[in-house]
Amino acid sequence: xxxxxxxxxxxxxxxxxxxxxxxxxxxxxxxxxxxxxxxxxxxxxxxxxxxxxxxxxxxxxxxxxxxxxxxxxxxxxxxxxxxxxxxxxxxxxxxxxxxxxxxxxxxxxxxxxxxxxxxxxxxxxxxxxxxxxxxxxxxxxxxxxxxxxxxxxxxxxxxxxxxxxxxxxxxxxxxxxxxxxxxxxxxxxxxxxxxxxxxxxxxxxxxxxxxxxxxxxxxxxxxxxxxxxxxxxxxxxxxxxxxxxxxxxxxxxxxxxxxxxxxxxxxxxxxxxxxxxxxxxxxxxxxxxxxxxxxxxxxxxxxxxxxxxxxxxxxxxxxxxxxxxxxxxxxxxxxxxxxxxxxxxxxx
Amino acid sequence: xxxxxxxxxxxxxxxxxxxxxxxxxxxxxxxxxxxxxxxxxxxxxxxxxxxxxxxxxxxxxxxxxxxxxxxxxxxxxxxxxxxxxxxxxxxxxxxxxxxxxxxxxxxxxxxxxxxxxxxxxxxxxxxxxxxxxxxxxxxxxxxxxxxxxxxxxxxxxxxxxxxxxxxxxxxxxxxxxxxxxxxxxxxxxxxxxxxxxxxxxxx
Numbered sequence: 294x295x296x297x298x299x300x301x302x303x304x305x306x307x308x309x310x311x312x313x314x315x316x317x318x319x320x321x322x323x324x325x326x327x328x329x330x331x332x333x334x335x336x337x338x339x340x341x342x343x344x345x346x347x348x349x350x351x352x353x354x355x356x357x358x359x360x361x362x363x364x365x366x367x368x369x370x371x372x373x374x375x376x377x378x379x380x381x382x383x384x385x386x387x388x389x390x391x392x393x394x395x396x397x398x399x400x401x402x403x404x405x406x407x408x409x410x411x412x413x414x415x416x417x418x419x420x421x422x423x424x425x426x427x428x429x430x431x432x433x434x435x436x437x438x439x440x441x442x443x444x445x446x447x448x449x450x451x452x453x454x455x456x457x458x459x460x461x462x463x464x465x466x467x468x469x470x471x472x473x474x475x476x477x478x479x480x481x482x483x484x485x486x487x488x489x490x491x492x493x494x495x496x497x498x499x500x501x502x503x504x505x506x507x508x509x510x511x512x513x514x515x516x517x518x519x520x521x522x523x524x525x526x527x528x529x530x531x532x533x534x535x536x537x538x539x540x541x542x543x544x545x546x547x548x549x550x551x552x553x554x555x556x557x558x559x560x561x562x563x564x565x566x567x568x569x570x571x572x573x574x575x576x577x578x579x580x581x582x583x584x585x586x587x588x589x590x591x592x593x594x595x596x597x598x599x600x601x602x603x604x605x606x607x608x609x610x611x612x613x614x615x616x617x618x619x620x621x622x623x624x625x626x627x628x629x630x631x632x633x634x635x636x637x638x639x640x641x
Numbered sequence: 642x643x644x645x646x647x648x649x650x651x652x653x654x655x656x657x658x659x660x661x662x663x664x665x666x667x668x669x670x671x672x673x674x675x676x677x678x679x680x681x682x683x684x685x686x687x688x689x690x691x692x693x694x695x696x697x698x699x700x701x702x703x704x705x706x707x708x709x710x711x712x713x714x715x716x717x718x719x720x721x722x723x724x725x726x727x728x729x730x731x732x733x734x735x736x737x738x739x740x741x742x743x744x745x746x747x748x749x750x751x752x753x754x755x756x757x758x759x760x761x762x763x764x765x766x767x768x769x770x771x772x773x774x775x776x777x778x779x780x781x782x783x784x785x786x787x788x789x790x791x792x793x794x795x796x797x798x799x800x801x802x803x804x805x806x807x808x809x810x811x812x813x814x815x816x817x818x819x820x821x822x823x824x825x826x827x828x829x830x831x832x833x834x835x836x837x838x839x840x841x842x843x844x
Contacts, residue, residue, distance in 0.1 A: 306643050309643075310643070412772045412773065412774065413773070413774065416693070416696035416697070419696075420696050420703070420704060423700055423703065423704025423708075424703065426704075426708055430708070430715075431673070434669060445715075446716075449708055453705060453708060453709075456704065456705075473774060610819065613819060
């Protein structure tokens with residue numbers, strides 16, 4: 294598509310620019326639609342687990358509930374507290390929302406179907422996801438209110454702690470795949486176990502890391518059991534307490550976009566991304582994107598399932614899990630995986 | 642064309658946010674401008690083809706160091722009027738530092754200009770099939786292995802030093818024993834009784 298645009302009157306550079314803009318919209322708009330549907334799915338899944346019906350009034354089966362909610366917040370008044378730092382108060386939700394979408398640039402949806410096929414894709418994801426904390430911290434500070442501030446401090450400590458172990462988990466994946474490029478990581482998983490099963494997660498060597506990554510992803514996106522940043526019994530609504538209407542909605546959308554991103558990363562890093570689960574020719578007839586979306590859907594179900602089942606952690610338990618269990622475990626696993634690779638792949 | 646626009650955009654925002662870092666009245670704003678400066682520096686490195694360094698800059702400085710800065714600055718109640726009162730007193734020292742820095746920059750640029758290396762050869766990244774990360778890794782772990790390990794040891798010493806300096810053993814602290822908490826079962830804490838009606842409950 295880029296080549297076609299470059300061949301028109303736009304020329305090489307402007308053509309590239311227009312084509313990239315269109316590609317970005319092709320990812321961002323379906324992503325927002327997916328967020329709306331996944332909020333609906335989330336509410337339906339909790340409802341089912343609590344033996345309730347969930348949203349069932351707006352549209353068939355309540356499918357349009359998220360859009361109704363969106364319209365509602367859109368029509369509300371934006372209230373800015375008089376003591377708040379006005380500019381930062383309004384910038385914070387924009388940061389959260391933008392950062393949540395930026396990371397999607399390097400996610401491969403199928404073979405060759407990726408916006409930016411860069412060498413350092415995984416590092417880019419790590420860099421962008423480390424920015425997510427700023428939206429929360431700035432909103433907590435700019436609100437000039439106690440509970441948002443507590444929440445911001447909690448969020449900063451929590452995200453930094455879990456990023457460390459996520460980093461080590463990613464390193465063990467990179468060692469196995471021998472690349473930082475996400476497409477190359479997906480391709481390295483082809484027939485990884487017995488030359489038959491696609492996915493690092495099916496390798497007993499990397500399965501514990503897949504579990505650590507899943508749990509750390511929940512902590513990183515501040516989902517229940519780790520949603521201490523918005524623990525309503527302690528902090529009212531956490532960093533969102535002072536927000537209303539669209540500025541609140543941007544936080545909400547950004548949060549869910551981040552959750553989907555983490556589900557997608559789980560699929561890409563450990564469960565074969567757009568490859569079918571088994572390396573068998575007829576399964577490749579199904580488009581890669583379908584497999585990828587199925588995996589994202591499965592991991593989202595796991596996220597909701599955990600949210601509906603597990604009670605919230607205490608803050609000291611959260612920190613202990615991050616620093617005293619996951620960090621040593623993932624660090625040891627980096628040694629283990631590199632030692633194994635030295636013995637088998639590099640023949641030392 | 643696109644690269645030139647991007648370069649001037651990054652460079653202009655970098656200089657502006659660097660200036661605003663020291664000019665902002667509020668320390669939290671200073672840190673936020675500093676973060677913007679880090680970002681634009683990363684953008685400039687991307688333009689040079691050093692994508693690995695750019696990503697590391699964002700991960701390490703923006704993702705970790707600046708968060709801790711922000712954390713500390715948000716907690717501190719810095720009185721900037723008091724800090725500014727010493728401005729005139731420190732002015733000569735600051736000016737001296739500025740002169741030294743400017744002189745060093747002039748030297749660096751001068752020797753760079755005097756060298757016989759082609760300008761294009763200096764700015765362009767090393768052309769090779771190997772990626773950025775691979776090249777840096779090959780250099781770091783072969784030729785500069787001792788320097789690399791020395792840097793690692795210095796960081797370790799600094800880390801241990803920071804822990805030792807800030808660790809104050811306090812007595813009489815009641816800690817959570819998570820293992821004991823996890824080992825606790827319902828029968829240790831609760832009692833199931835079938836209390837006859839009309840009699841008090843034994844507590």
